[in-house]
Amino acid sequence: MSHAPWTEWAAFYAIQALEGKEQRLFEAHLTTGCRDCSTLLADLGAVVATLAWAAPAVAPPPALRARLLERVHPAQEPPPVPAPRVRRQRTPRWVWWYSALWSGRVAVAGLVAVLSVALYDAQLQLGTQREVAQQLAQELTRERVLTNLVAHTDTRVVALGGPQPATPPAAEGPGRSPGKHRGLSSARPATPPAAGWLVWSPEKHHGFIVVHYLPPLPMGQTYQLWAITGQRALSAAVFQVDEVGHTALMVPVAVAHPDRFAITAEPAGGVAEPSGPVLLYGSP
Amino acid sequence: MEQVHQGTAVETIVEPVYAQLRAHEAALAALVTRLAAGDTEALASLYDATSASVYGLALRILRDQPAAEDVTIDVYTQVARQAASYDARRGTPSAWLSNMTRSRALDRLRQEAPRRTRETSLDAALPLPALTAGPEEDSVAAERQRLVQAALAQLTPAQRDVLELAYYAGLSHTEIAAQLGQPLGTIKTRIRTGLMQLRTALHCLMPEAS
Numbered sequence: 052m053s054h055a056p057w058t059e060w061a062a063f064y065a066i067q068a069l070e071g072k073e074q075r076l077f078e079a080h081l082t083t084g085c086r087d088c089s090t091l092l093a094d095l096g097a098v099v100a101t102l103a104w105a106a107p108a109v110a111p112p113p114a115l116r117a118r119l120l121e122r123v124h125p126a127q128e129p130p131p132v133p134a135p136r137v138r139r140q141r142t143p144r145w146v147w148w149y150s151a152l153w154s155g156r157v158a159v160a161g162l163v164a165v166l167s168v169a170l171y172d173a174q175l176q177l178g179t180q181r182e183v184a185q186q187l188a189q190e191l192t193r194e195r196v197l198t199n200l201v202a203h204t205d206t207r208v209v210a211l212g213g214p215q216p217a218t219p220p221a222a223e224g225p226g227r228s229p230g231k232h233r234g235l236s237s238a239r240p241a242t243p244p245a246a247g248w249l250v251w252s253p254e255k256h257h258g259f260i261v262v263h264y265l266p267p268l269p270m271g272q273t274y275q276l277w278a279i280t281g282q283r284a285l286s287a288a289v290f291q292v293d294e295v296g297h298t299a300l301m302v303p304v305a306v307a308h309p310d311r312f313a314i315t316a317e318p319a320g321g322v323a324e325p326s327g328p329v330l331l332y333g334s335p
Numbered sequence: 336m337e338q339v340h341q342g343t344a345v346e347t348i349v350e351p352v353y354a355q356l357r358a359h360e361a362a363l364a365a366l367v368t369r370l371a372a373g374d375t376e377a378l379a380s381l382y383d384a385t386s387a388s389v390y391g392l393a394l395r396i397l398r399d400q401p402a403a404e405d406v407t408i409d410v411y412t413q414v415a416r417q418a419a420s421y422d423a424r425r426g427t428p429s430a431w432l433s434n435m436t437r438s439r440a441l442d443r444l445r446q447e448a449p450r451r452t453r454e455t456s457l458d459a460a461l462p463l464p465a466l467t468a469g470p471e472e473d474s475v476a477a478e479r480q481r482l483v484q485a486a487l488a489q490l491t492p493a494q495r496d497v498l499e500l501a502y503y504a505g506l507s508h509t510e511i512a513a514q515l516g517q518p519l520g521t522i523k524t525r526i527r528t529g530l531m532q533l534r535t536a537l538h539c540l541m542p543e544a545s
Contacts, residue, residue, distance in 0.1 A: 059523065063527075066530065095530055098534045106394075110387045115408065123412055124378075
């Protein structure tokens with residue numbers, strides 16, 4: 052279980068039994084683009100969804116259907132409220148008061164109905180809006196961090212390129228079926244060479260990396276970013292790329308002034324020292 | 336059928352009904368597409384095809400008919416609003432509906448009773464219904480229910496307990512541990528192994544299965 056605790060947490064997260072700090076850590080891990088966890092989570096999410104089907108189906112009351120349709124598609128023209136026009140003639144005062152009282156009741160009832168619908172509608176959208184707001188808040192936080200990083204006075208930039216056209220390392224392990232992992236032995240000649248860039252702030256000790264056209268790795272492997280000073284390589288991040296070999300993520304850069312940065316392919320979960328082939332590197 | 340209930344032949348009965356299930360989901364997806372395009376009749380058709388599952392799940396979680404009715408209305412209202420955002424890559428229409436139903440039912444459950452006093456005994460979360468219990472919308476839903484129950488029957492009772500407390504009562508692993516008086520590590524293991532076993536037993540029902 053080199054990928055612990057994420058694999059275990061994925062199960063709890065899928066059934067929404069994860070909470071507190073563990074939940075936040077796992078969600079942060081997902082934002083790194085971990086393909087293993089995303090795949091596992093999708094699988095387990097589908098499994099959790101099937102638990103619903105163990106519950107016995109029960110036909111709802113027939114009136115519920117009409118209630119739903121009325122709610123979603125209310126009649127275009129509501130039945131008119133009787134509003135007898137008072138003709139110009141003397142009306143006993145008690146009739147006037149009675150009419151006023153009755154009209155008031157109708158008006159209040161209408162107002163209550165309108166407010167109820169509005170309240171219901173607001174509640175209904177609240178859950179959805181809350182989720183959207185959380186996502187936006189997270190994105191905004193990331194944007195702010197990135198903006199501060201780029202705008203900082205000591206920010207430095209390094210371009211990352213390959214020593215040779217990026218090729219996947221140790222593509223096929225024993226027992227691995229060919230073609231199971233796309234983009235390995237079938238690398239398309241038209242694919243541009245892998246490249247990327249990294250900005251970082253020596254003072255803030257973090258940076259932002261973008262890479263393109265790195266080939267997807269076989270299951271059980273991951274990319275790892277290193278900040279190298281002399282002979283010492285310090286791991287900065289472990290990440291996966293999407294279908295087009297792209298990723299963009301915030302990374303910690305604990306070393307203020309590394310000599311160079313390198314990206315290698317390593318066993319899933321990362322390693323303490325680089326052992327795989329260098330696919331991208333760059334010197335400030 | 337008896338064989339299936341004993342958990343020995345889930346895989347063997349999946350093949351004959353798998354195409355039927357796929358067709359069922361495809362028909363539901365078509366209704367969602369129509370609904371997203373503004374076809375108001377599609378909602379009624381979707382409701383007719385799925386409301387017994389939605390209402391049954393809400394009732395199972397809430398154990399209160401008026402509350403389950405409200406949740407059912409909420410779910411389909413949300414479906415009508417969000418049909419355009421349905422993404423087939425993230426799950427089948429049935430899974431979309433059941434996730435929505437569970438989420439809303441658990442919200443309602445939490446509103447009506449604080450967690451500390453929530454009735455979360457195993458009597459409430461269990462037992463699983465008998466295989467033949469309850470009316471069904473159609474044979475597809477009945478078959479699907481039978482497959483899932485057969486897969487659940489392969490788990491140990493302890494694994495079923497924790498999964499059902501998590502799913503139907505919405506408890507976290509720490510709450511389940513407290514509820515059952517078991518170490519947290521034990522509960523975590525049961526959840527993880529239970530889900531992994533179900534994943535294996537039901538892989539033919541998963542969206543990516545071919």
